[in-house]
Amino acid sequence: MNGKSNRSLSGLPLDGKGPWIMGVLNITPDSFSDGGKYLDPGDALSRALQIAQEGADILDIGAESSRPGAVEIPVEKEWSRLEPVLKNLKGKLSIPISIDTRRGEVARRALDCGAAMINDVSGGADSGLLQIVSQSDCAYVLMHRRGNPGTMMELATYRDVVNEVKTELQKSLERALEFGIQRERICIDPGFGFSKLPVHNWEMLQRLEEFKSFGCPILVGMSRKRMLKEFAGEAPERLKAASVTAAVLAAERGASILRVHDVAATKAALQTLQNLSDNAGAIHESPFTDIAGNS
């Protein structure tokens, strides 16, 4: 595959064969894609096992929506959604669990329940969370966004989105390092759709390789987002096709972790890409290829 970036992330038991697939499980009533579907802990458990069975390398569980305009919920509400699911999953899942949270207290309890990664969409806004992560050995996703769900779309003003996001991510990264979180545990994420208009998202995808300069694995989450809905529409099959294509393009440009809802389809697409690069030489040298290039 082209554009390989850093494929190791300490804190997670993953092989070095990325890109890895992070399957999304939202146990919220209001997430933009799967909101309300997995509120029942039994349904959440079934979906988690299905995500692993479809070939995900990581399961990302979110209990508070972060979409633009989402209503913030209290810590205890977030934990009351997570706790039964984490307890149900104990000993049943073959892949590591990531928790999509911006709060230190939720991160602390989730790590105690066996989570291996903290996915922080606030980019380290809660110093309590940075403290908790620094005291553990978990992997940490540092995502870029400006503001919060209420304000972030007003802040989507950039002259050069890639350079500005990189500068702001660099500041957040330095803060995380100052808290004692080792670089080898950190994965960066440009934050597609978070304080970005579709035009910004497309530019970030086009220039994704520029984010390799951090020397950290890059996580990309474009699955089912507005940037894709704008031209693919809301019909599930079309949105799935657009999401899988976006994941493949990100992998080609160096993403190490792809955060997706459609795990099986993304897995098949990545395997196709991998087969193509593994067999590129063999195809070229095939004795069955005739002079016109047909086999």
Ligand code: HH2
């Ligand atoms: N996107 C969403 C949530 N968490 N985490 C990372 N690291 N990167 C992302 O792009 C990202 C994320 C939003 O998607 P979703 O979970 O489907 O919706 P919601 O936030 O409404 O629950």
